[in-house]
Amino acid sequence: MKSGARLLPEEVLRHSLRALELFAGPTVLLDAQARVLALGTEAQALTENRLSPGQRLHEGFAKTAENELQAALRSPREAVVSLAGPTASPRTRALRVRATPLAEEGRSTGWAVHLSPCHVDPNSREELFHGLWTQDLRMRRLFRIIEKAARTEANVLVRGESGTGKERVATALHALSSRARGPFRAINCAALSPSLLESELFGHVRGAFTGAVRDSPGHFRLAQGGTLFLDEVAELSPELQAKLLRVLETRTIIPVGGREPISVDVRIVAATHRALRQEVEQGRFRADLMYRLRVVPIFLPALRERPGDILPLAERFLAELNARGSHPVLRISAQARRQLQEYAWPGNVRELRNVMEYAHVMSEGPTLTEAELPPEFNEQARPARLRRSLASPAPTAVQPRDLHLEDIHRALEQTQGNRVRAASLLGISRVTLWRRLREGQGAKAR
Numbered sequence: 001m002k003s004g005a006r007l008l009p010e011e012v013l014r015h016s017l018r019a020l021e022l023f024a025g026p027t028v029l030l031d032a033q034a035r036v037l038a039l040g041t042e043a044q045a046l047t048e049n050r051l052s053p054g055q056r057l058h059e060g061f062a063k064t065a066e067n068e069l070q071a072a073l074r075s076p077r078e079a080v081v082s083l084a085g086p087t088a089s090p091r092t093r094a095l096r097v098r099a100t101p102l103a104e105e106g107r108s109t110g111w112a113v114h115l116s117p118c119h120v121d122p123n124s125r126e127e128l129f130h131g132l133w134t135q136d137l138r139m140r141r142l143f144r145i146i147e148k149a150a151r152t153e154a155n156v157l158v159r160g161e162s163g164t165g166k167e168r169v170a171t172a173l174h175a176l177s178s179r180a181r182g183p184f185r186a187i188n189c190a191a192l193s194p195s196l197l198e199s200e201l202f203g204h205v206r207g208a209f210t211g212a213v214r215d216s217p218g219h220f221r222l223a224q225g226g227t228l229f230l231d232e233v234a235e236l237s238p239e240l241q242a243k244l245l246r247v248l249e250t251r252t253i254i255p256v257g258g259r260e261p262i263s264v265d266v267r268i269v270a271a272t273h274r275a276l277r278q279e280v281e282q283g284r285f286r287a288d289l290m291y292r293l294r295v296v297p298i299f300l301p302a303l304r305e306r307p308g309d310i311l312p313l314a315e316r317f318l319a320e321l322n323a324r325g326s327h328p329v330l331r332i333s334a335q336a337r338r339q340l341q342e343y344a345w346p347g348n349v350r351e352l353r354n355v356m357e358y359a360h361v362m363s364e365g366p367t368l369t370e371a372e373l374p375p376e377f378n379e380q381a382r383p384a385r386l387r388r389s390l391a392s393p394a395p396t397a398v399q400p401r402d403l404h405l406e407d408i409h410r411a412l413e414q415t416q417g418n419r420v421r422a423a424s425l426l427g428i429s430r431v432t433l434w435r436r437l438r439e440g441q442g443a444k445a446r
C-alpha cells in the first residue's frame with residue numbers, strides 16, 4: 001500500500017472522479033450555488049471543454065438551456081439541452097442532463113450532474129432507433145422505455161403482432177446494455193417440438209437420446225454473459241414453462257440427460273403476439289412465469305394503429321430499393337398512396353417492406369402506380385378484413401391467427417409450395433405460416 005499512501009489530494013480527486021465516471025458515466029460535481037467544483041475526463045470530452053471549475057453549470061450550454069437546467073436541478077426530471085455555440089461533433093449537439101442532489105446532515109451541499117449524449121433532435125418528430133423508424137409519439141416513448149430498461153437487468157416482454165419489430169427491440173435492448181459485448185442469441189419457441197426445444201434451450205449430454213452423439217451446450221449456455229431472445233414464448237408447452245421458471249429462479253440449467261445444475265448468467269427478453277394475461281386466464285400460461293418475464297412490458301402498436309408511419313416508411317423502403325436497384329422509382333401515385341394508407345397491414349412493417357419490394361420490381365417508370373401493387377391491393381379482390389377504413393382508423397384486429405388457412409393455401413399455390421415466398425407474400429414470418437398450417441392440421445384432426 002506504499003504507493004497508495006503517497007497519493008496527493010489532487011490525485012485522490014482524479015481517481016475518485018474516474019471511479020465515479022466508471023459507474024455513473026460523464027459526471028460534473030456542483031457546489032450548493034450550482035458552480036462547477038470538478039468534472040471528470042468523460043464529462044470534459046462530452047462538453048468539449050466548455051465547463052471549468054468556478055463556472056456556473058448553465059454557462060457551458062446554449063442561452064435557452066438555463067431554465068431547463070434549473071428545473072433539472074430542482075427535480076429528478078431529465079433535461080435535453082444543447083451546448084453553447086457550434087459543436088465539433090453532431091454527437092454532442094444535444095445532451096441529456098440529470099442531477100442527483102447531494103446533502104450532508106440534512107444540508108444541501110450541491111449536485112452530481114450526469115451527462116449523456118442525446119441522439120435525437122429534440123425538435124424533430126421522426127426518429128430512427130436501432131433500425132426502427134417512426135414519427136409516432138407512442139413509439140418514441142417506447143424507445144425511451146427501452147433505453148431505460150436496457151440499463152437494468154430486468155426481464156422484458158415485448159408484445160406485438162408479427163412484423164412490428166419485436167426482434168429489433170430485443171437487439172436494441174442488448175446493444176444498449178452492459179452485456180453488449182456478450183453474445184445475443186434468438187430462438188423461436190413456436191418452431192420446434194417441445195423435446196427438441198428443451199435440448200436447444202438447455203443443451204444435452206452425449207447419449208441423452210438417440211442421435212445425441214456429443215454434448216451440446218444449448219442456447220442458455222451459448223448466451224452466457226449476454227442476452228437470450230425467446231420469441232413466441234406463449235407457445236411453450238406447460239412442461240417447458242415449468243422448466244424455464246426454474247431456470248429463472250435458480251439461475252441454473254440442467255441439460256437433457258444431465259444431473260448437475262450449471263450456473264448461467266443470461267438476460268431474458270421474451271416476445272409474443274398474444275395477450276399473455278389472457279393466456280394465463282385461460283389456463284394456457286403460468287401466471288408465475290408471466291410475472292417473471294414481464295417485469296418491463298413493451299407493447300408495440302400495429303402499423304395500422306400508427307397510420308402516420310405508413311407512407312413515410314413506404315418512401316424510406318423505396319429509397320433503399322432505389323439505392324441498390326436497377327431503376328429509380330421516385331414517387332408513389334395518389335391512388336397507390338390511398339391504397340397503401342387504407343390497407344390493414346396484418347403483417348405490419350415487414351409486409352410493407354415486401355409490398356414495396358414487389359412494387360419496385362413491377363414498376364415500369366419513375367411513378368409507382370396502384371397497378372404495380374400486389375394482387376391483394378386490387379380493391380374488388382380484397383377481403384373486407386384487409387381494409388382499414390380511413391373514416392374510422394380504429395384498429396381492425398387482423399392477427400396472423402385470423403389469416404384464413406385458404407389464404408395460406410392460395411399463397412402456397414401461387415409460389416409452387418415455396419413457404420418462404422408464400423410467407424413473404426402474406427406479410428407474415430415463415431414461422432407464423434408454419435404455425436398456422438400446424439394449427440390448421442390440428443383443428444382438422446380434432
Ligand SMILES: Nc1ncnc2c1ncn2[C@@H]1O[C@H](COP(=O)(O)OP(=O)(O)OP(=O)(O)O)[C@@H](O)[C@H]1O
Nearest residue numbers: 131132133161162163164165166167168349350429
Ligand atoms: N419501425 C420500423 N422501421 C423500419 N423497419 C422496421 C420497423 N418495424 C419493423 N421493421 C422491419 O420489419 C422486419 C420485421 O421485424 P422483426 O423481425 O423485428 O419483427 P417481429 O415483430 O419480431 O416479427 P415476428 O413476430 O414475425 O418474428 C425487420 O426487417 C425490421 O427491420
